[in-house]
Amino acid sequence: MSVLELKERLAANHVWRSIFRHRYVDSNRNRALTIFSNVFLHIHPVKVPERSIRFWHTMCLGGLSFALFLVLTVTGVLLMFYYRPAIPQAYRDMKELEFVVSSGAFLRNLHRWAAHAMVVCVFLHMGRVFYSGAYRPPREFNWVVGVLLLVLTLLLSYTGYLLPWDQLAFWAITVGTNMAAAAPGIGPKFKFLLLGGNVIGENALVRFYVLHCVVLPLAAAVLLAVHFWRVRKDGGVRPL
Amino acid sequence: MDDQGRGQTGSGSDRRRFLWFSGLGALGAASAGGAAVVLDFVHPKVLFEPPTAFRVGRPEDFPVNSITADYARKVYIVRTEVGFFALSAVCTHLGCITRHLEEEDAIFCPCHGSRFAKDGSLLVGPAPRGLRRIAIRLEDGELVVDTALEVEKDAVLRI
Numbered sequence: 001m002s003v004l005e006l007k008e009r010l011a012a013n014h015v016w017r018s019i020f021r022h023r024y025v026d027s028n029r030n031r032a033l034t035i036f037s038n039v040f041l042h043i044h045p046v047k048v049p050e051r052s053i054r055f056w057h058t059m060c061l062g063g064l065s066f067a068l069f070l071v072l073t074v075t076g077v078l079l080m081f082y083y084r085p086a087i088p089q090a091y092r093d094m095k096e097l098e099f100v101v102s103s104g105a106f107l108r109n110l111h112r113w114a115a116h117a118m119v120v121c122v123f124l125h126m127g128r129v130f131y132s133g134a135y136r137p138p139r140e141f142n143w144v145v146g147v148l149l150l151v152l153t154l155l156l157s158y159t160g161y162l163l164p165w166d167q168l169a170f171w172a173i174t175v176g177t178n179m180a181a182a183a184p185g186i187g188p189k190f191k192f193l194l195l196g197g198n199v200i201g202e203n204a205l206v207r208f209y210v211l212h213c214v215v216l217p218l219a220a221a222v223l224l225a226v227h228f229w230r231v232r233k234d235g236g237v238r239p240l
Numbered sequence: 241m242d243d244q245g246r247g248q249t250g251s252g253s254d255r256r257r258f259l260w261f262s263g264l265g266a267l268g269a270a271s272a273g274g275a276a277v278v279l280d281f282v283h284p285k286v287l288f289e290p291p292t293a294f295r296v297g298r299p300e301d302f303p304v305n306s307i308t309a310d311y312a313r314k315v316y317i318v319r320t321e322v323g324f325f326a327l328s329a330v331c332t333h334l335g336c337i338t339r340h341l342e343e344e345d346a347i348f349c350p351c352h353g354s355r356f357a358k359d360g361s362l363l364v365g366p367a368p369r370g371l372r373r374i375a376i377r378l379e380d381g382e383l384v385v386d387t388a389l390e391v392e393k394d395a396v397l398r399i
Binding site: 171174175177178179192193196197198199201202203 | 282283284287288289334335336
């Protein structure tokens with residue numbers, strides 16, 4: 001029995017057909033239908049020209065950045081099961097993840113490495129887009145979206161840095177918020193809002209936790225949707 | 241679909257224009273109101289922070305022409321022949337806690353190398369200005385420092 005016939009047998013029931021709305025016939029039309037009728041798959045086009053997937057044109061940097069974002073989300077959610085954003089639990093929970101929780105150290109390290117790698121990939125991706133001229137009309141707006149995504153990536157790194165609540169975290173946030181406070185006019189107010197007070201304490205930890213786990217990822221997800229949609233609308237990756 | 245402009249917003253009847261702009265205005269007012277409420281929400285009204293004013297000791301406890309450092313509370317108590325003043329130990333560059341060097345009789349910051357004189361004025365370094373002089377007063381025979389109140393650069397509590 002061929003693989004295709006096997007699939008047809010598997011799919012010959014009501015439950016399967018209610019989930020997957022395509023058959024297993026190998027025709028162009030059915031291939032297109034398989035892609036269109038899947039919300040995850042249809043982010044990519046049904047067919048891509050060979051030049052779009054040339055490795056050295058994009059070096060998969062955009063895709064890598066997104067893949068790393070997914071790794072960060074999954075590892076981040078898992079870490080959330082053991083981390084409490086309060087003093088003194090935060091530091092203790094981080095220690096617990098390191099030494100007690102099964103695979104805790106691995107997940108935490110994966111989260112950290114993926115964060116650094118994502119920053120690197122995002123910068124390299126920006127450089128690639130620039131040097132290949134992929135920001136020129138009609139793609140100028142997508143460049144802007146990309147820059148916003150870069151800022152969000154850096155903010156995610158910054159807010160996540162405070163969460164272990166160790167000396168490195170505390171002083172990094174001291175420096176960062178003092179820099180923010182140096183902005184004319186709104187600087188000190190912004191620092192007060194960011195910290196939830198005048199000192200770096202329990203309020204700051206909770207606020208940074210909410211920013212890191214909810215607000216910034218949501219903003220990033222929305223902008224990512226726009227970013228990908230824009231690439232598709234402008235004809236996909238098209239080297240000159 | 242007909243898109244020749246029949247019943248388009250901006251053009252068309254006065255009633256339609258009125259309703260369009262009223263709707264837009266209402267949406268704007270609601271959004272602005274919502275934003276104001278959220279902004280007020282994230283502003284903390286009650287803070288559980290340690291009080292900024294604290295006692296540091298009696299005047300007799302400090303020798304004349306001395307600098308006493310309290311790194312935990314981030315202040316220097318300086319006594320000159322004339323009287324007392326208090327300096328914030330927080331570096332004006334990016335917020336690290338400075339240190340008083342006895343040998344060199346100067347205050348320096350370990351983070352980026354800023355140096356300050358004994359009176360808090362800036363000598364060297366990426367710091368943009370001298371150390372903040374903060375309020376010190378005498379209360380029931382004890383010196384009380386308040387880190388939230390800043391005073392003039394040459395203010396001295398004469399004792």
